Each structure stands twice: as structure tokens, then as C-alpha cells.
Amino acid sequence: MDNQLISTTQAVDPVFIFIFGACLVMLLGITAAMILFVVRYRRSRSPEPTSDRDGSLWLEIVWTLLPTLLVLAMFYYGWSGYLTLRTVPKGALQTKAVARMWAWSFQYENGKTSDKLYVPVGKPVQVNLESKDVIHGFFVPAFRIKRDVVPGMKNHVWFVASRPGSYDIYCSQYCGTGHSAMIGKVEAVPEAQFTAWLNEAKEEKEGDEGMAHEVFEKFGCLGCHSTDGSQKVGPTFKGLYGSKVNVTRGGKKETVTADDGYLTESIKTPAAAIVEGFPPIMPAPEGITDAQVKAVVEFIKGLK
Amino acid sequence: MSDHDAHKEGSVHIVSYGQLVAVWVSLLLLTVTTVAVTRVDLGAGKVWAALAIACVKSGLVIAFFMHMKYEARLFRIIFFVALVTLAVFIGLTFFDVLYR
Amino acid sequence: MSHLLPRDDVGAKLGMWLFLFTELLLFGGLFILYAVYLARYPHEFSAGGHELNVVMGTTNTVVLLTSSLLAAMAVTAIKTGKPKSTVALLLGTIGCAGIFLVIKYFEWSAKFAHGIYPGSPRLVHGPPGESVFFSLYFLTTGLHGIHVVVGGALLTWIGTKVGKGSLTAENNVMLENGTLYWHLVDLVWIFIFPLYYLIL
Amino acid sequence: MSSDATVTPVTGGFWEDTGKRGIASWIFSTDHKRIGLLYLYSVLGFFLVGVFLGVLIRLELMAPGPTIMTAKTYNAVFTVHGVVMIFLFIIPGIPASFGNLVMPIQIGARDVAFPRLNLLSWWLYAIGAVIVLTSLFTGGGAPDTGWTFYVPFSARTGTNVSLAVFGVFVLGFSSILTGVNFVTTIHRLRAEGMNWGRLPLFVWSLYATAWVQILATPIVAITLLMVIAERTLGVGLFDPSRGGDPVMYQHLFWIYSHPAVYIMILPAMGVISEVIPVFSRKPIFGYKMIAVSSVAIAAAGSVVWGHHMFTSGMSDTAVMVFSFLTFVVAIPSAIKVFNWVSTLYRGSISLEAPMLFALSFILLFSIGGLSGLILGAAATDIHVHDTHFVVGHFHYVMFGGTGFAFFAAAHYWLPKFYGRRYKEKPAIVAWALMFVGFNVMYFTMQVLGMKGMPRRYFDYLPEFARLNFVATVGSWILVTGLIIMLVNLWRGLLKGEPFEGNPWGGASLEWITATPPPTENFEEDPVVTHGPYDFKRAGEP
Ligand code: HEA
Ligand code: HEA
Ligand code: CUA
């Protein structure tokens, strides 16, 4: 591992300690003075004020200058830490995080996509951020990094995972109903293992199920739909096939049976028929192929 | 109380018709100038030229039509404060826009 | 109770000016956006400016300047004790407001006819800056138009008071404040005109 | 005045001397005291609504997973909680209620400069509030955008954002008119002898606040109109696919909303600057510096808005500039704190309810303000931005700061206007409960934020469960205290012991007029001969 490399955590934590320390000293000082004065000069002990001093130029100068110096130090220290967060080390691994309501999907330079962000331990990683809809926030507390994922804007973060492990990614910018469920993972693995994973031939996942999962990963379907019957933002896939669904089509209510045709339509043109009790928010999966739709439909069929 | 007696001063000043018409004529001339200036190819300078003339025009309107010239100093101070505020809002926003 | 407070004309004008500052900053928000987007899309803004009708814009500038003159003269008139000419001058101002709005109406309808209105297919599919330019144009001139209407109504109401004789040479701060509002409408236009019509 | 304490309700002064009674004598009154009380009650009502929603938030967060509501409801609840607390409680809170009640008396005026405009402000407030409340039950239902209404989310969500935003727009105008009124009043209506060096510090703080209201509020007004235009007309000004920039919305929003936090805290600081010297019987230390720092906070506070946007993708240069300016604005606050504490030195301190609230204000505001320094430093803000650390920060300054100052003002001034007082013991018990509950709840939230729990989260991972439970328990303690306090105030002011003369020994003008003050405040316009903290001459004009 490159010893010169300062991780983002190492850049931020000392700033925290410095500012916290300074603030704690100030706070304790003020509190102590207040308590001392209140106890010493309470009316029962000090029935009349013993001074009517109403100002002191010297004191004012001192307590203007002192905080000024202190905050200048805080500013400078905070700013230099921030610069570390913004300066991506050379040769960082390039990855892309795509955020959509309400799921993350990650892409590598060789075209590989994944729903977890696999990274090699000890190597800097740059994550380029892209949003498909509203503003999201890419937040990994373990690395002290955060950056908003703004549609139409090129933002990025970088980090280096010093130890193998799995770290939470939160969506920090409020983005609607599924905001708090928009949780991803950074999986830091040893470099050799990572390279192997990255280059492993696009393992032809077996049949429809494999392809369906690919779709789910790419379009973030499982951010809104569950496969186990639990309620999310969209209807669950479990037991959907063959059931009767109440929908609104073109302003009129009707009941349909969830057959192949209906499911295909729901996936390709979600706005055509809106299921009762759900908001019309499902995005049309752009560039989905017919084979993929069919695979998803088959997959849903299998979920009894 | 200084600004308490102020309702005596200031507001009684009357601007003559002649003066007002003179201001109006200058405003029209300035309008012609802006249109002319922006026809010439000045590049980005055009924006600044047009804005400068607009500032002169509004200065005239404020000073004479709106009687600012004859009001107490307080009015000019607070007007300045308002303008500076707007300028600062625009200026600081550009720290983001220009360096992004 | 208010009627027991001594009349305070300077105070009334001070209050009016403070209110005008808020109006200034209200438009200021739009001007901030204008400045930012102009810096980002100079070409689209210039192309958009070309589509606006300079003749109508210039005419409207002259109309507003004239209305402002008449309003200022109305103040002089009432202070010199001529309520009749005051009313006449105010009518002139309001007339100019009407002309302004009519011209504006034709301008907007011409734009609509060319498929330029907020959210129109042409703007949605056009180059990015174009939609921004025209949206700002419609918002700014629309807001300004509302101010013209409000100002006109205000001056009409004040005019009737002058007519009824409740505003006089000694007691005219309401008229002064009304015209101050009107001049603000003019001031804003003084900036709208070069920024939208002339930045070619 | 009736001295029979227990039977008759409040009497005398402006309550009766116009001979008018009934609701119309209130909602059409132009008397600044009646308008002040109208504001007080409306603001308190909305405070209770907001508090109720706050308690619901805490109940939901008590345990991971859905506890008492769905994610969609939760989002609406915290949005409405934020909107109500910010726009309906804390911004009009002190200036429009206590400012209206006390400020004209403190400068020796008979009323504000534009009494009818003052009434209009209240009406706009009421109308705006009704619009906001209507938006909860009409259209697509309660807005779920957070009080910040960030685009593009606010432009596409199906909830009734347009109406809510329009309500806030109307409320903005109410706030502007109050500002216009106060600046004019303070310039034009000071009594003879009341020069700028003799203005009570509360008036100074209101003056600074009023300027912020006048110059910053219009920006949010136009911004909100743009959100409505975005939703109804599709103007696309912030839509990236059409060349708009969502970050520009954030600029415009915070250009107002950061200065707005000083609209909230400055009047509170003014209250504290009144209470501390009176209960120490000692002139305030550093009068000039406190007055000047109010204006300095208002001015410097207008140029720091970018610190809400450090992660937004704003340029690094802007991050540097705004981080620097943020630290600058901390200095005048520090000056105030040091001067308050020094005022205590060698005084004669009486720990009655208003003083307890004031002293705890200093502590809570300091905790909140110092945590603001962590947010102001660029590196550290990146980690805690949009986490519960920020939630802790702003509750400390808004509730611990402004809220506690509001309660201090209520205990300090209301007896003057009712001619009756609350009981001291329950007031102190209530204060103690609130103080403890407050810290248990919000300090825990700051710890949660440090650990990385994002805000506006309906659900969270199990590792945050214990602390969230502690915070929820804190909210119950706070609730208990608040209820005791309100009941005690309510009963005391209506039926308590009479409150006459100048029991606290205040030296500003409100303490020389009758209790309750007459409609025009003074029998004769006062001629001021000494400063507001010259306690040796308390009781003289
Ligand atoms: C009453 C309201 C109020 C007040 C007074 C303040 C005061 C301050 N605030 Fe706060 N703030 C809010 C309300 C307020 N804030 C709200 C509502 C939000 C969140 C909005 C949202 O996103 O929903 C917010 C968010 C917020 C952020 C953005 C956080 C983020 O989203 O990432 C920042 C960042 O800089 C910040 C900083 C500060 C600072 C530096 C002060 C300073 O003014 C504090 C000054 C005070 C002190 C410094 C303490 C007293 C002094 C001493 C004890 C002496 C010693 C001092 C020194 C050595 C300097 N605030
Ligand atoms: C002045 C402002 C103010 C005040 C006083 C409060 C008060 C409280 N707030 Fe506040 N809060 C905000 C302003 C305020 N809040 C803002 C601006 C936000 C941001 C919103 C957003 O993200 O958009 C926020 C967000 C916010 C969150 C974060 C939500 C999230 O991000 O997921 C939480 C979580 O705990 C919370 C809790 C509380 C609680 C428990 C109270 C406590 O005060 C409540 C304590 C309760 C009591 C003291 C008494 C209760 C009394 C009763 C229940 C009796 C009721 C009786 C009748 C109705 C007759 N608030
Ligand atoms: Cu995505 Cu919050």
C-alpha cells in the first residue's frame, strides 16, 4: 500500500478533533464562568450589585481578537482538509455511480455493472456521480465523504479503503418516499480478488432468472418493488402474476388480470395503466430489450 | 431629535415642469443612445455599455422624478444599502458560477 | 389609535421607499438568474434577443418614460395647488399604462404564435439556453406587467381622491407615494429593455 | 385597577379603555398591543401544531422500521413540521408578537408608524397560514419536499407543493410589512430624549432584524413563485435537460433562508440583553458592542448562504469564500455571549423564571452555535451535512436559542400586559424539565449525526436504534415540561396574583407606564432622561 496516500478519513478526522477541542474549551469556560458568577453573586449573598461597570475597551478587544484568531485557524484547517477531499490522487480507479429513485447502480470502465461498489483495498477510487432523476447524495460515513448527485452536473468523490470490509452508502439528499431505503454498499476486497471479479467474463447468468437480475440491477427495479411480498413504493412482484389488478387507464378505472401482455405493458410503458393506490412515478426503463422484458415477466411468473 | 423634526425639511421642495421635461428629454436621448450603441459590434462590452446607460437613466429617474435629490440624507443612505445588498447577492453567486 | 398619531409625511415616504426596496429585490432574484444564465449561454441569449421585437420594446420604453414624466408632473401640479391638472396628468399616466399593456399583449401573442411560450414543444426541444432565456423573459415581463396593472389601479384610486378633494397641496403624500411606486415600475423596465431586447 | 386577585379576569389599560369588546375589537384593532397579542396566540397555536408533529417524528424514529406511519406520511410530517416551525412560529415569533407588544412602548411611542399596515401584516399571516394548512388536505395532499422545497424533486412530486409554497409566499409579505413598519417606527417615532444610544437592546435587535426582513425576504418570494411557475407552466428554469441549473435554486433559496436564521435569533438575543441586566441589577456590559454586533450579524449574515451547499457541486472557490464568511459571522455572536456573561460579574443575581430561561439560552445557544462552527468548516461539514448533526445544530439554536428566549420573554413581559402573574415554583419545575429533556434529545441527535445517520430518514439501520430511543425519551421529558409551563402561564395570567408596578426593577420605558398599559401607552408622551439600563434611576422616564 502506498504510504504517501492520505485517506479521506485521515484528512477529516484531525479537523474534527481540533474544532471540537477548541469548542469544548470555550464552552466549558463560558459555562464555568456563568455558574461561578451565579453562585457567587446570587441575590441572597450579594443583595446589591458591587459594581456598575458597563464596559471595558480592553476586554472587548481581547474577546474580539481571540475568537477571530481561533476561527481563522478553524477556517484554514477545515479548508485544507477539504482540498484533500477534492484532489483525486493520480491513477485512481474510475467508477461511476448512477443514482435513481431509489437505488444505486455502479459501472466500471470495462462496462461491468454491479449493485454493490466493489473496490480494491488500498487503492484510490474515484466515483463519478450521475443522477437519472432528482438530486441524491452519495454519502459514505466510514470515509467521511459526501457529494450531491445532481442531474445534469458532473460531480465526483474519491476515497481509499484502507481495510477490507463492507461499508454503508447512504443517500444523503432527500429524494422522496424511498430516500431512507436508498442504501448501498462499498465492498472493499484485496486487489487480486477485485481484479479477478472485474474481469470475470460476463458470466452468462443462467436463463431468464439471470437476465432478470441483470435488469433489476441496471434499472434499480428492486428499489421500488420487492420479491418477498413486503410493501415498498411500488407493488410487490410476489404473487403478482395471474392476480386481478385494479388500474386506472386513461382516466378510467378497470380491473385487469396480470398476464404476460399486461406485465409487458407495465414495464415498457408504465404510465399507460396506473395501479390503484400507487403514485404514477415509475420511470420507463430506457433501452430495455424485448428479451429482457420477457425474462422479467418470466421471473415474476415464478414468484408465487 | 434630529430626524424627528425632519418632516419640515425635504418634502416641500417642488420640481418645476421645465426641469422634469428636461429630464425626460435626456432620458429619451439616452434610450436612443442605448439602441444605437448595441447595434455596433462591441462584443461583451455591449452588455456593460447598455447597463451603464441604464444606470444613468435610473439615476435620473430616481434623483428627479422620485425626488431623491431633495430628500434627507437618510434616504440616500438606505437606498445605497439596498443596492449594495443586491450587488453583493449577485457578486457572491458568481464565485460559484465563474469557478465551477 | 392611528388618528391620534401626528401626521408624518417623511415617515410615510420612508415606509414607501423601504417597500420599494423589497420590490427591487423581488426583481433582483430574476436578475440574478439572468446574470448567471447569460454568463453560461451567451449565444443562446443573443439568439433569443434577436427574436424579440426591438421596435415594440423601444416604443414601450418611450411610453413608460412618458408616463413617468406625467406622474412626476402630477406631483408638481398638486403641490402648486392645481388639482385639475393633477387629475389630467394622472389620466395621462394611466393612459400610457394602457398603451404599454396593449403593446405587450401584441408582443406576447406574436411569440405564442411562433410557438414560443413556457413549456412549448419548440422550447423543450430547442437548445438548452433558449428555453431559459424565454422563460426568464416571460417571467420578468409578466411580473413587470402585473406591477403595471397594480400601479395603474393605485393611481386610478389616488386620482379619484384628488378629484374628490381629499388630497390637497398640503396633504399629498399619498399621491407622492403612488407615483414613487409608478417610477419603480419604470425603473425596472429601464433594465429589462436593454437586457432582453438589445443584447443582440 | 381591581385588586381582587382571584375573581375578575384581566382588566384595565388597553383591555378595556376603548370600551370595545368581542372578537371584532381584536381582529380589526390597530392597537399594537392587541395585534401583538393576536400574533402571540396565533404563533403559539402553530407552535403547538409543530410540536405535536415533532413528537410524531420522534415516535416514528423510536425504533427502526415502520413504527406508527408510512414513509410517505413521515415525509409529509417532517415537511409540515419544518414549514410550520420556520414560517409560522419562529420567524414571526418574537418580532411580531413581543416586538409589537413592547417595542413601541420601549421607544416611548403611542403606536407603530403604520398601525393599519400592522393589522394587514397579521391578516396576511393568518391568510398565509390558512393557505398552508389548506394545502395539507387538498390536491395531492401534504407536501413532502422538506421545508427547503429543493428542485427538481419539488417540481415533480405529486403532492400539493404549489399551494403550500404560495402560502409561504403570502407569509413572506406579512414579514416584509412588519419589517417596513418597524424600521419606520424606530426612525420616526422615538420619544424626545430617546437617542440611538438610549435605545434598549431589544429595539436595536429588532431594527437589525427588520432590515433583513426587508432585503432578504423578496428573494425567497420570487424563488417560490418560480417553483410554482415550474410546476404549473413548466418554465424549466431549473430543469437540467433544458439548460436550467438546480443548484441555482439552492442559491436563491439560501440567499433568503440563511439570513432568515438571523431573523429568528436576533430578536431572541435582544430579549436576553433585556433580561440579564434586569435580573442582575447591573447595567449591561458593553452596550455599544452588543448593539453594533446585532447590525454586524445582520450584515455579515447576508453573505454566508453558500455554507448550506458545500456538497452541492458548487465551485471550490465558492466553498472557500462562504466557509470564510461563515466564520466571520460567528465573531459578533461570540462578542455578545462574552458581554452577557460579564454582565453577571459582581451583580446581584435573582434566579427567577425569566432569568433561568435567559441563562439557559446562553448555554444552549453556545452549544448550537459552536456546533455551527463544525458545519462552517468545509472538511467537517462534508461528513455531517444532511445528517442528524445538522438537525441537532439547528434545534439547539432555534429551540434552545429562540424558543427559550421566547419563553423568557413570555415570563418577563406578559405579566406586564395582563396585570397578573404566574406561579414561580411550577415555572421553575417546567424550566428544569424542558432543559433536561431538551439536552437528552438533541445532544443525542448530534451524536447520531456524527455516526452518520442522515436526516429526513424514515427508517434507519439497527446500529442507530439505541440512541434514537434515548432521543425519543428526551422528547417526552420536554413535552412534560412544556405542558406544565403553558398551563402555569395560562392560569397565572388569567387568575393569578396581581402584578403591579415594577417588581423586577426594570429601567426601560415599559416599566414606567401603568400595568396594563393604556391604549396609547402613556398618559403623556415621555421625555427620556437616562439609558435603559440605568437601574439607579429605574422608575423615572
Ligand atoms: C436560529 C437559527 C440559527 C442560527 C442562529 C444559526 C447559527 C449558525 N449556523 Fe446554522 N442552521 C440553522 C439555523 C441557525 N443557525 C438551520 C435551520 C439550519 C439547517 C437548515 C436546513 O438544512 O434545513 C442550519 C444549518 C447550518 C449550516 C449548514 C449545515 C449543512 O446543512 O451542512 C451551517 C454551516 O456552516 C451553519 C452554521 C452556523 C453558524 C456558523 C452559526 C453562527 O451564527 C453561530 C454563532 C454562535 C456561536 C459561535 C456560539 C456562541 C459563541 C461562543 C460560545 C464564544 C466562542 C466562539 C468562538 C470562538 C467563535 N448552520
Ligand atoms: C423553531 C423550530 C423548531 C422547533 C421548536 C422544533 C421542535 C421539535 N422538533 Fe424539529 N425541525 C425543525 C424546526 C423545529 N423543530 C425544522 C426546520 C426541521 C427540518 C425539517 C426538514 O427537514 O425539512 C425539523 C426537523 C426535525 C427532525 C428531523 C426529521 C428528519 O430529518 O428525519 C426531528 C427528529 O427528531 C425533529 C423533532 C422535533 C421535536 C421532537 C421537537 C420538540 O420541540 C417537540 C417537543 C415537544 C414539546 C416541547 C411539547 C409537546 C406538547 C404536546 C404534544 C402537547 C400538544 C398539545 C396540543 C396540540 C394542545 N424536528
Ligand atoms: Cu436518493 Cu435520497
Ligand SMILES: [Cu+2]
Ligand atoms: Cu445558514
